Amino acid sequence: MAGMDTINTVTGTCTPDELGRTLVHEHLMVGYPGWTMDALANRFDRSEARKRAVDMLEGLKAHDVKTFLDPCPMDLGRDVEFMAECAQASGIRIICTTGAYFEAQGITYTFAALPVDDIAAIYEKEITEGIGETGIKAGLIKIATGEGRVSDYERKLLTAAARASKRCDVPLISHTQEGTCGPDQIEIITSEGVPPHRLLVGHSDGADDAAYHREIVGGGAYIGFDRLGIETILPDDVRIKNIASLVNDGHGRHVCLSHDSVCNWLGRPVLGPGVVIANPLEAIAEMMPDWGPTHLFERVIPKLRDAGVSDAAIRTMTDENPARWFAGTEAP
Numbered sequence: 001m002a003g004m005d006t007i008n009t010v011t012g013t014c015t016p017d018e019l020g021r022t023l024v025h026e027h028l029m030v031g032y033p034g035w036t037m038d039a040l041a042n043r044f045d046r047s048e049a050r051k052r053a054v055d056m057l058e059g060l061k062a063h064d065v066k067t068f069l070d071p072c073p074m075d076l077g078r079d080v081e082f083m084a085e086c087a088q089a090s091g092i093r094i095i096c097t098t099g100a101y102f103e104a105q106g107i108t109y110t111f112a113a114l115p116v117d118d119i120a121a122i123y124e125k126e127i128t129e130g131i132g133e134t135g136i137k138a139g140l141i142k143i144a145t146g147e148g149r150v151s152d153y154e155r156k157l158l159t160a161a162a163r164a165s166k167r168c169d170v171p172l173i174s175h176t177q178e179g180t181c182g183p184d185q186i187e188i189i190t191s192e193g194v195p196p197h198r199l200l201v202g203h204s205d206g207a208d209d210a211a212y213h214r215e216i217v218g219g220g221a222y223i224g225f226d227r228l229g230i231e232t233i234l235p236d237d238v239r240i241k242n243i244a245s246l247v248n249d250g251h252g253r254h255v256c257l258s259h260d261s262v263c264n265w266l267g268r269p270v271l272g273p274g275v276v277i278a279n280p281l282e283a284i285a286e287m288m289p290d291w292g293p294t295h296l297f298e299r300v301i302p303k304l305r306d307a308g309v310s311d312a313a314i315r316t317m318t319d320e321n322p323a324r325w326f327a328g329t330e331a332p
């Protein structure tokens with residue numbers, strides 16, 4: 001049973017103390033809704049994809065990474081058996097989520113119609129009994145909001161997630177769009193009685209806005225600088241400046257680091273009307289050569305040191321914060 005001492009992973013359970021160095025937001029596989037309808041996409045080769053994922057996970061061992069959190073929502077091509085196969089083959093621990101994506105990019109028809117407590121019960125079932133027939137249990141709940149305002153649909157799913165989080169004692173991890181609505185997410189989950197330190201407000205590095213970051217840490221939540229290497233949103237130098245500023249102001253115990261990297265794409269990623277990427281692995285590698293799950297260790301940490309962030313503070317972000325967030329027993 002999941003709970004504060006026991007974390008569900010895709011290959012069994014562990015304790016918060018066992019997590020070790022953790023990447024809090026990376027993806028083995030992503031498919032945007034409708035990818036199955038795109039007959040023009042390259043054929044998906046599962047064994048090739050698995051080999052790529054296992055090689056990537058093996059590469060994390062050199063940096064002492066023990067745990068890989070893949071918060072793929074239910075409606076973005078989540079495949080927990082693929083995750084389990086990759087965890088088994090590599091020996092890297094993987095944790096998956098229950099929960100659905102934000103309204104504009106999710107599969108909304110059924111959850112828009114269901115009562116909020118049915119959605120909470122679905123999340124709870126995926127945590128306590130498992131996902132589909134796999135027996136693989138979600139370790140935490142994904143929540144997501146769109147840009148600038150929280151829609152009624154998103155508010156309903158956040159409320160359901162908060163209720164399931166309370167019943168199952170599991171944390172919440174979020175998607176935010178363009179670095180907006182983090183404080184709204186905190187407000188919605190705390191109004192359901194979930195402590196703010198159960199939430200990691202993801203993609204907060206999308207805003208170059210010190211006041212926004214302080215609103216999130218001041219609200220008691222963890223803050224994700226989890227899109228390292230995605231320079232098409234913001235240059236990493238901006239992220240590094242903002243991380244150093246949070247650490248120097250005494251907020252390092254709130255900060256979690258990751259890349260939101262995607263190892264395999266299902267279908268052709270559609271990044272907007274008319275923006276379709278036919279060969280995502282090659283095209284994205286060309287666009288953002290640094291974007292991958294070892295970038296933090298190879299290029300970002302040296303720059304954080306140059307910016308005056310101590311090795312102890314770096315360890316707090318990479319090792320201690322994820323464990324404290326999962327344990328849930330104390331605020332940052």
Ligand SMILES: [Zn+2]
Pocket residue numbers: 025026027071260
């Ligand atoms: Zn993501």
